[in-house]
Amino acid sequence: MRALRAGRLTYVVLGLFTLGSLFPLLWTAVAASRSNTRLAQTPPPFWFGGNLGRNLSVAWTDANMGTALLNTAVVAGTVAAGTVVFSTLAGFAFARLRFRGRRLLLMLVIGTMLVPPQLSVVPLYMMIAELSWTDRLQAVVLPALVSAFGVFFMRQYLAQALPAELVEAARVDGASSLRVVWHVVFPVARPAMAVLGMLTFVMAWNDFFWPVIALTQNGSPTVQVALTGLGRGYIPDQSVIMAGALLGTLPLLLVFVLFGRQIVGGIMQGAVKG
């Protein structure tokens, strides 16, 4: 690693990048605090107005954002929890357990990462239509509950962070596999589980293509479905649309403010090993 000291110009350019990254979000808040008529005037507003409360409440009730936020929290929470647990179990098995077909199965896991989700969307829709799951949250939770990336991520972490001797020692003590998982693997894997959980939560929260197909605006929408409804003219008031976008983004921004460092670390970690 090399660490040259940054010059003043570096800070200026990075400042511009920061501004460019944050400006659309800040302006979402500005537009959400204005009125539809003000947004149809030139020049566009640069500072907050007094309409934020009104717009938020219209978005919350009329655009179903309240339900959508709750639904998305349930969906993203379940998906993240399921992915973390299943990935840790499988990652542990691939990293530290000996069984017939291990290499082949691991290659299969990696192979599934290359299959684009859009390829399976038509039959998936036929399936949930058959099961009468359209507009039910399980339609978007169950297909997302396991992740090849997650399995691979946990395997790579455990292969390096979990000493084989530790597992052996627990075995000699007569611990069953489940006890090994509970008392040895989970404690060791905790940092990686947290990172994987956050990454999965963000991805599940922002999942777009499949939820837009499986759920509807007035049934049980996720945030993305409700925002799609707004964008397609459900409520023709730009300031309300921006209030909806703000509501749908704030929870993730909060996650980023609290855990941004860990998420950055997770992405960089995944990059080096992946």
Added chain:
Amino acid sequence: MAETSLTDESAAPAAVLPARAVRAGDRAGAWRSRRYRWDLRWSPYAFVAPFFLFFAAFGLFPLLYTGWAALHQVELTDPDTMRWVGARNFTRLLSDEFFWNALRNTVTIGLLSTVPQLLIALGLAHLLNYRLRGSAFFRVAVLTPYATSVAAATLVFVLLFGRDHGMVNWVLGLAGFDAVDWQNGTFASQLAVSTIVIWRWTGYNALIYLAAMQAVPHELYESAELDGASRFRQFLHVTVPSLRPTILFTCVVSTIGATQLFGEPLLFNGGAGATGGSDHQFQTLGLYLYEQGWVNLHLGRASAIAWAMFLILVLVGGLARLLRGRGEGR
């Protein structure tokens, strides 16, 4: 009492136990060791089973079934009735001008979004690799667009790119340019859609490059410096070649992402449905699949488009392998 303590202390080797306990525990011990062997043998499969079960149900089966559905006429209103049509869904794609239009748009928008995105990300990563005060802040800041959903981002950019009162045209106006019709112009709309993609993914890719840059051995730079290479030449001749595998990786991932582009063109259109603009000027393959399946209700045709997209990805993957092979051969 003895029984419970035995199960709890299954850890202790039998020899240490009092003789009475061993006798009492003989049968239990045999059962335990059988259970132990059984556990050792089958637990690994139990641990990987959830992944494969869920993948089989919601990944593999639909994947294969897409191929089957593509050979039928299936309507969304009645998905149980499938009429065999052979390859007709595929042959009609060949003469379908909207399909070719969507393919063209996907390639153009893919290039417009991927190339600048990765170049900017490379430069940004280079800057982030300096010793910085507040480096954690900058890293999180450039990643925040990644936390913004496609929907939220596109809705904002629709306003920013508004023809009459949008911020972009206002700034252009200050600089003396005419207003651009970002929604109806062909190139303009594709550029606008690409901008959304670039905004959301540049920071993410920069972090991936940054991770790779930090793994480049220091000595390479030192010897380059001894050879009198300027910082820019070091970047060009040390950093970029060392990052080659990572760059290829991000190219592949971004290309996959570009092929599937859907949310941005859907919502950039406002209320006008899934056509991708009044003249289909920014309709991508992903959006065309959705339009055929869920607007025009032809699930069989949508499946054929899905397979066409898959074919494109296979081609891209083959190309990447070829490039990597050449890189390693040098």
